Amino acid sequence: MSDFAEMAEAFEQARTAPDVTDRATGLEEADRIGGVAMVRERLQGQGAEECEECGIEIPAARRRAAPWAVCCVDCQGLREGRV
Ligand SMILES: [Zn+2]
Known part of the structure; x- marks a missing residue:
């Protein structure tokens, strides 16, 4: 089955679950699957x-090393530090 x-x-x-707890669990599950799909797409993507x-050009060396990268090393570091 596809992620989607x-x-x-x-x-x-989740939508049709009779119980609010089931509904919440279902939405969490859907969210998790959606997250996986997004990450997978990003890994396969062009970056x-x-x-x-910050809008600067991502250096060619970084794009070769990490073709899926969507931000520069500095911002990636900030993102990872922030999360
Ligand atoms: Zn940046």
């Missing part, structure tokens, strides 16, 4: 030429 179908199913189950955060 799995996510849609989890949402549907960005310019940093999403």
Whole structure:
């Protein structure tokens, strides 16, 4: 099953759950699957030429080393420190 179908199913189950706890658990599950799908897409993706955060051009060496990168090393560090 694709991530999207799995996510849609989890949402549907959550939406129709009789119990509010089941509903919350279902939404969490759908969210988790959605997160996985997003990360996977990003890993397969082309990344960005310019940093999403500060807009500078991401150096070619970084793009070769991390083709999925969407921000520069500095901003990536800040993101990881922040989260
Ligand atoms: Zn940056």
